[in-house]
Amino acid sequence: MADSIFMTAEQTDPTIDTLLARHPALGYDGQGHLMFDGVSLQELARHAGTPCWIISETVLQERATRFKEAFSHYRQSVRFHFAVKSQDHKACLSSLAQLDYGADVVSGGEMERALNAGIKAENIVFSGVGKTDDELKRAVALGIAQVNIESAEELFRLNDLALSLNRTVRVALRVNPDIDAGTHAKITTGKAENKFGIAHQHVAELYGKAQNELDGIDIVGLAVHLGSQIITETPYRTGYNKLASMVQDLRRRHLKVSVLDCGGGLGISYRNEKAPEPSMLAKVIAETLPDDVTLRLEPGRWISAPSGVLLSRIIEIKKGSRQFAIIDGGMNDLVRPAMYDAWHGILPVSKAINVRPIPYDVVGPICESSDVFARNRSLPPLEKGDLITILDAGAYGSVMSSTYNSRPFAAQIMVREGQWSIIQKRQTLDEILQRELLPSWAAG
Numbered sequence: 001m002a003d004s005i006f007m008t009a010e011q012t013d014p015t016i017d018t019l020l021a022r023h024p025a026l027g028y029d030g031q032g033h034l035m036f037d038g039v040s041l042q043e044l045a046r047h048a049g050t051p052c053w054i055i056s057e058t059v060l061q062e063r064a065t066r067f068k069e070a071f072s073h074y075r076q077s078v079r080f081h082f083a084v085k086s087q088d089h090k091a092c093l094s095s096l097a098q099l100d101y102g103a104d105v106v107s108g109g110e111m112e113r114a115l116n117a118g119i120k121a122e123n124i125v126f127s128g129v130g131k132t133d134d135e136l137k138r139a140v141a142l143g144i145a146q147v148n149i150e151s152a153e154e155l156f157r158l159n160d161l162a163l164s165l166n167r168t169v170r171v172a173l174r175v176n177p178d179i180d181a182g183t184h185a186k187i188t189t190g191k192a193e194n195k196f197g198i199a200h201q202h203v204a205e206l207y208g209k210a211q212n213e214l215d216g217i218d219i220v221g222l223a224v225h226l227g228s229q230i231i232t233e234t235p236y237r238t239g240y241n242k243l244a245s246m247v248q249d250l251r252r253r254h255l256k257v258s259v260l261d262c263g264g265g266l267g268i269s270y271r272n273e274k275a276p277e278p279s280m281l282a283k284v285i286a287e288t289l290p291d292d293v294t295l296r297l298e299p300g301r302w303i304s305a306p307s308g309v310l311l312s313r314i315i316e317i318k319k320g321s322r323q324f325a326i327i328d329g330g331m332n333d334l335v336r337p338a339m340y341d342a343w344h345g346i347l348p349v350s351k352a353i354n355v356r357p358i359p360y361d362v363v364g365p366i367c368e369s370s371d372v373f374a375r376n377r378s379l380p381p382l383e384k385g386d387l388i389t390i391l392d393a394g395a396y397g398s399v400m401s402s403t404y405n406s407r408p409f410a411a412q413i414m415v416r417e418g419q420w421s422i423i424q425k426r427q428t429l430d431e432i433l434q435r436e437l438l439p440s441w442a443a444g
């Protein structure tokens with residue numbers, strides 16, 4: 001378990017200066033107002049209200065470009081498929097499509113989102129552990145880049161569906177490499193006990209069947225996804241070495257392997273963990289995997305997390321043996337701290353000078369004791385009405401929001417070099433209430 005990522009009492013927290021150094025698009029202006037990509041967060045709160053997601057297109061594109069560039073020295077043929085599950089807004093997907101990113105999707109809904117954002121079907125990879133017949137048929141009809149198969153049952157079902165449509169579909173088998181990537185238990189995907197992928201001892205036989213017996217299937221290679229928020233080299237090296245030996249084994253059996261999908265998972269520094277750059281991943285891949293294949297990569301968090309913040313206002317400071325800063329953003333907006341014990345940096349939106357920090361428990365308004373964003377966090381003295389911003393919320397943030405406690409979905413704003421634009425209006429309570437009907441016998 002990579003303890004350093006999560007909320008543990010013994011960790012030292014980064015200072016405000018360290019957080020700012022890690023997020024070059026954030027900084028205080030001459031009046032002490034926090035700016036994000038050239039836009040005042042105070043001004044955005046005034047226009048859009050709080051809680052509110054702010055996404056910097058500059059950061060998103062800069063990181064997507066940096067990720068791609070890391071691979072430019074090593075390989076001829078690499079395809080990048082942004083993991084839509086981490087951030088699914090149309091504005092983000094279309095921005096990434098401009099940089100020639102395809103999409104990695106895990107549902108029919110995400111597939112439609114990717115298309116709607118201008119990503120071509122031929123650049124979409126369909127992963128996901130439970131794909132319905134309708135979703136698979138749609139993928140076949142669209143002629144997407146590849147379906148990553150999770151089980152023998154799914155492979156045979158897809159073959160039947162493709163044949164019924166008179167088509168063939170490109171497929172990779174997703175291998176469960178049975179390795180521990182050292183991440184939080186709730187984001188581990190590569191261990192035998194996880195529901196994902198095909199046990200490696202069954203891969204060769206299934207691959208042979210797919211190539212030699214299933215006319216609806218065009219099997220092109222293997223896929224693996226080791227987990228998320230991986231911050232060390234070892235899981236990648238171990239996982240890709242296993243993948244490489246599987247390729248050798250398949251080729252010895254005269255089976256053709258032309259694509260290797262390496263998944264996503266590269267972590268970031270939320271707190272003070274030493275997170276690697278994409279160049280580490282590129283190097284490990286170059287040193288472990290054969291170079292006569294097309295590589296696919298499915299990065300999500302590394303690109304999207306630092307591009308987004310959650311802006312929130314303090315409803316109340318509750319004083320007592322502990323000081324609670326109760327904010328208007330809740331676990332229904334950003335669930336990562338409650339769900340994964342995740343640590344997120346928090347910055348005051350107005351800079352405080354020469355004041356002694358106070359330890360706060362920063363909590364949301366939801367009626368759940370897990371609705372806590374930070375415990376014992378040293379922050380400058382805060383008052384009711386002050387704004388704070390929660391960092392690295394661009395991945396697995398808005399996408400995991402709910403309306404729990406009848407709290408409408410927050411607004412979303414995109415910023416870019418001093419410009420801002422609302423990209424999603426705040427949901428209204430009316431919109432929530434309108435979806436509900438009384439049963440026919442009670443409606444009168």
Ligand SMILES: Cc1ncc(COP(=O)(O)O)c(C=O)c1O
Nearest residue numbers: 083225228264265298299300301
């Ligand atoms: C199949 C697959 N690919 C890619 C990703 C993206 O992972 P990350 O956001 O950690 O890069 C995930 C997330 O768990 C995934 O399940």
